[in-house]
Amino acid sequence: xxxxxxxxxxxxxxxxxxxxxxxxxxxxxxxxxxxxxxxxxxxxxxxxxxxxxxxxxxxxxxxxxxxxxxxxxxxxxxxxxxxxxxxxxxxxxxxxxxxxxxxxxxxxxxxxxxxxxxxxxxxxxxxxxxxxxxxxxxxxxxxxxxxxxxxxxxxxxxxxxxxxxxxxxxxxxxxxxxxxxxxxxxxxxxxxxxxxxxxxxxxxxxxxxxxxxxxxxxxxxxxxxxxxxxxxxxxxxxxxxxxxxxxxxxxxxxxxxxxxxxxxxxxxxxxxxxxxxxxxxxxxxxxxxxxxxxxxxxxxxxxxxxxxxxxxxxxxxxxxxxxxxxxxxxxxxxxxxxxxxxxxxxxxxxxxxxxxxxxxxxxxxxxxxxxxxxxxxxxxxxxxxxxxxxxxxxxxxxxxxxxxxxxxxxxxxxxxxxxxxxxxxxxxxxxxxxxxxxxxxxxxxxxxxxxxxxxxxxxxxxxxxxxxxxxxxxxxxxxxxxxxxxxxxxxxxxxxxxxxxxxxxxxxxxxxxxxxxxxxxxxxxxxxxxxxxxxxxxxxxxxxxxxxxxxxxxxxxxxxxxxxxxxxxxxxxxxxxxxxxxxxxxxxxxxxxxxxxxxxxxxxxxxxxxxxxxxxxxxxxxxxxxxxxxxxxxxxxx
Numbered sequence: 001x002x003x004x005x006x007x008x009x010x011x012x013x014x015x016x017x018x019x020x021x022x023x024x025x026x027x028x029x030x031x032x033x034x035x036x037x038x039x040x041x042x043x044x045x046x047x048x049x050x051x052x053x054x055x056x057x058x059x060x061x062x063x064x065x066x067x068x069x070x071x072x073x074x075x076x077x078x079x080x081x082x083x084x085x086x087x088x089x090x091x092x093x094x095x096x097x098x099x100x101x102x103x104x105x106x107x108x109x110x111x112x113x114x115x116x117x118x119x120x121x122x123x124x125x126x127x128x129x130x131x132x133x134x135x136x137x138x139x140x141x142x143x144x145x146x147x148x149x150x151x152x153x154x155x156x157x158x159x160x161x162x163x164x165x166x167x168x169x170x171x172x173x174x175x176x177x178x179x180x181x182x183x184x185x186x187x188x189x190x191x192x193x194x195x196x197x198x199x200x201x202x203x204x205x206x207x208x209x210x211x212x213x214x215x216x217x218x219x220x221x222x223x224x225x226x227x228x229x230x231x232x233x234x235x236x237x238x239x240x241x242x243x244x245x246x247x248x249x250x251x252x253x254x255x256x257x258x259x260x261x262x263x264x265x266x267x268x269x270x271x272x273x274x275x276x277x278x279x280x281x282x283x284x285x286x287x288x289x290x291x292x293x294x295x296x297x298x299x300x301x302x303x304x305x306x307x308x309x310x311x312x313x314x315x316x317x318x319x320x321x322x323x324x325x326x327x328x329x330x331x332x333x334x335x336x337x338x339x340x341x342x343x344x345x346x347x348x349x350x351x352x353x354x355x356x357x358x359x360x361x362x363x364x365x366x367x368x369x370x371x372x373x374x375x376x377x378x379x380x381x382x383x384x385x386x387x388x389x390x391x392x393x394x395x396x397x398x399x400x401x402x403x404x405x406x407x408x409x410x411x412x413x414x415x416x417x418x419x420x421x422x423x424x425x426x427x428x429x430x431x432x433x434x435x436x437x438x439x440x441x442x443x444x445x446x447x448x449x450x451x452x453x454x455x456x457x458x459x460x461x462x463x464x465x466x467x468x469x470x471x472x473x474x475x476x477x478x479x480x481x482x483x484x485x486x487x488x489x490x491x492x493x494x495x496x497x498x499x500x501x502x503x504x505x506x507x508x509x510x511x512x513x514x515x516x517x518x519x520x521x522x523x524x525x526x527x528x529x530x531x532x533x534x535x536x537x538x539x540x541x542x543x544x545x546x547x548x549x550x551x552x553x554x555x556x557x558x559x560x561x562x563x564x565x566x567x568x569x570x571x572x573x574x575x576x577x578x579x580x581x582x583x584x585x586x587x588x589x590x591x592x593x594x595x596x597x598x599x600x601x602x603x604x605x606x607x608x609x610x611x612x613x614x615x616x617x618x619x620x621x622x623x624x625x626x627x628x629x630x631x632x633x634x635x636x637x638x
Contacts, residue, residue, distance in 0.1 A: 029094035031102065032067035035060050035080055038105035047082040047106065049290075051092075058290025058352060066290065067352040069324060070094050080104050173387075176221035177425035179486040181596055184479040184518065187472040188533055193482055194469040194490040196502035197267065199457070199509045200431065201450075202416055202424070202440035203227035207593065209419065209442040211632050218593060222424065225484035225590035229512040232586070232626070233619050234579045236268040236510065244463040245269045245505060247549060249566050252576040254516055255584055255610065256591075256598045261517040261571065264580055265468065265547065271508040272456050280316040280459060281333075281376040285364040286349060287384035289324045293351040296442070297418040301383045302346045304415070304447035309343055311455055312336030319367050320345055323360030324352060333371040358388065358398060365405040377460055378410045382430065386416060386423030395429055402433045403501075409555055411461055411504070412436030415450070428487070435464060435504050453620070456507035463551040465502040465559065468513065469495045471546040475539045476568050479518040483587060495550060498559050505551070512583055516598075517544075544568035581614035582623060589630060592637070604634035 031051065035044045043064025050057045051068055053076070060066045070076070073096040080088040085106035092102055185193070203224040210218035239246040246268045254260040284305055292298040309318065316336035321329055331345040364380045372378045388398070402412070412434030416427050424440075431438035437458065439450045450458055467490065472480050482489070494500040505511065538546075548563040573581065588607040591599035608630045615623050 029070050029073050029096055030067060030099040031070065031076070031078070031092055031094055032065070032099060033102035033104060034064045035066070035082075035104045035106060036064060037085070038107050041105075044082060044085070044106060047080050047085075050079045050081075051076045052079070059293065061293060061352075068290075078102065078104075080106060082106060084109060173421045174219075174222075174419070175386075175423045175425045176219055177428065177487060179221050179224060181591075181594065182481045182483065182486060182489075184481045184516075186479055187477040187520075188474040191471050191474065192469060192492040193472070193480065193515070194467065194492050194495050195482060195485045195513070196488045196490055197466045197468060197505060197511045197513075198224075198226050198485060198488050198503050199230060199506060199511060200224075200227050200428070200438040201231040202427070202438045204231035205442045205446050206416070206422075206424065206440040208629060209440070211629060211636065213442065214419065215636070217633065217636050220594045223590050223593045224486075225587055225594075226488070226513065227484075228586050228590045229484070229514070229583055230510060232510075232582070232622050234266065234268075234510055234512070234583075235577075235616060236266045236579070238268060239270045243270070244551065244553075245466075247547070247562070247564075249547065250577060250580050251544070251566075251569060251571040252580055252584075253571060253573050255573055255588065255606075256602050258573075259519075261519060262580075262584065263515040263517060263545065263566070264583055265470075265513045265515075266579075267466075267468075267505070267511040267549075269457070269462055269505045269507060269509040269511075272460060272462070274311070274456065275313075277456060277460055277507070278375055278377045279373070280312070280336075281368060281372050281378045282317065282459070283319045283321055283364045283368045283371075283380045284346075285360055285380050285382045285384075286320060286322045286346075287324075287360070287382075288322045288349050288351050289387075290352050291385055291387050291421055292418070294418055294420075297385060298349065298351045300441060300444070300447070301415075301417050302349060303444055304441055304451060305346055305381075305383065306343045307444075307447055308451040308455065309336075309339050309346075311452055312339065317371060318342050319371060321360055321364045321367060322349060323363075327359040327363045329363070329367060333367075358401060361398070361401060361405070365408065365410055368410045369408050372410070378408075379413060379459055380410060380434075381413045381415065383415045383417065384427075385418040385421055386426040386430075387421045388423075388426070395426065398426070399429060399433050402430055406433070406435045413458055414438045416440040432487075432503075433501070435461070435501075437504065437506065449620070454508065457509040458506060460507045461504045461554045462507050463505040464554055465498070465500070466505050466511075466549065466551040467495050467500075467502045469548045469550075470515065471548075472517075473535075473539050473543050473545060473568075474520065474533070475535060476520055476544050477517050478520040481516050483514040483516060484590070485513065495548070498552070498557060514583065514587060538565075541565075542567055578614040578616035581610055582616065585611035585614060585630075586626070589626075589633070593633065604630060604637065608634070 035047045036042060037044055045060050045062045045064055047060045049060065049066045051070065054070060056068045056070060058066050058068055073094050076092050076094055078090055078092045085108055088104055088106055092100060094100055203222065204227055206222055207218045210216060237246045237248050248266045250264045252262050254262050286301065288298065314335055314337040317333045318336065319333045320331035321327060331342065334342055368378050368380055412431060413436050414427050414431040416422060427438055441447050543565045545566050546563065547566060548561065550559040550561050552559050585607045588599055588602050608627055611627050611630065618624060
């Protein structure tokens, strides 16, 4: 129950107080202060501040200030580190419900007989009003190197570029789950392939961020081919009648091996007009911890949610929950016609403190349940970099909590922001277990795509626990492999198990899955010595494979089955649809970035040409933008 009212300190310029509601009965203690260079008394930005016990962590802002909220009063050890300075450690006492202010000075390190300036080259004190102007991101070779960086200088005689430290970039702590390429399976020995659908698109915009903003190739595990494919709109068959989606299959030869075939399974969700959407009961769950300070985090987040707010109707309701060192409600359920009031509440949010993500999730779900009404679409929209470090923060704890919360028919959308400490694996896990979807917001344009253009798909689930199972005819298919979906594969027995969780399909969502098939040239694979494998009469009916889908209505517990055979028809790449050829270009792009052996024989130029010849209608210009992205990757990968 939300019973007590407290004040939680968030840094708003000079740390204004923001009143919030919280589940905790104990008042929050706040430790705030400023970090300076000892000799010059100049404020020091981007110093890491940690309180122990508890591991509360934040970074100083451009004015050198920080604030951390803690649940328990008592003695703490405060440790301040900066790459160019000597670390500081001292004791500080947090008083219950009070604010403790500290001032900390760091001494500069000496390197090779010279002082290493702690991010500032002047020894004169600098007025705080000028600090923000002074610390503009360093730019080198026409690109941004994080928020800090190095300047390249030449040493006499050698001609080698040496790294002269101005502001050292914090090491990247981004987290990605290991996703290996799927292996081929013999159709006679393992005829069934089962997986959950995936409507997420986060990988594509994250890959784009690596290529265009960081100017480097992404880690292989950041590239999920199914999410690259699902990012684009396709000209697919619309569902008719009461069916929530339509399914189509197209065959063609594989561009990287013409002896193999590609089967593309396309699922197109029914589009619900915005004015026909059920009333929305939305809870914005916003991470306002210190790690969200960067311009590509909280400032972009606020603009993104404001764009969504402007699309709301009077029957929709929005609440805002924030979390840093603690969690609290900053906006109770508010009607969608109070847009300015909602946007004002968003604009007041400031970053500071540690990250109690688990507490925020619990409070957001509780608020969503309390404000739900019959017929409403109930959803929590979690906006974060995923860097949880206080309270329930381990994957196991969060998964168990999310699985319990999803039983209340409250769905989850996870929006990722920022770089350097972006926890992609955790975001994926939360979205998967919370009956939700996951998008990565790297720009205002992406925010508009996810929250305005695709608002129905992001916010309204039309089918849940959608599973696909394919049975391959061993007389036609010797081997097969599913491209992508490595973390979505299911056991064959899970297909009929209605208790087994699977992916959700939103209004207008499109799902693409590709199989690479090795045709059987001379009948099934070699006979076994100890057992005989018999085939049915259907194996001689000219069928290549048999496709089955199961799904549930959003509030149902029993699934519906649909199945149909796919004939083995001749198929050439040049005669296939523009959607098929474009999807294959995207697949090659993903395989090339992942270093897959299948893509080694295909050049960047070949996949660019394939995409150029398959532009089709290109609604929104996303395909043309993809072609430019291939060119950028080619320059980095050459």
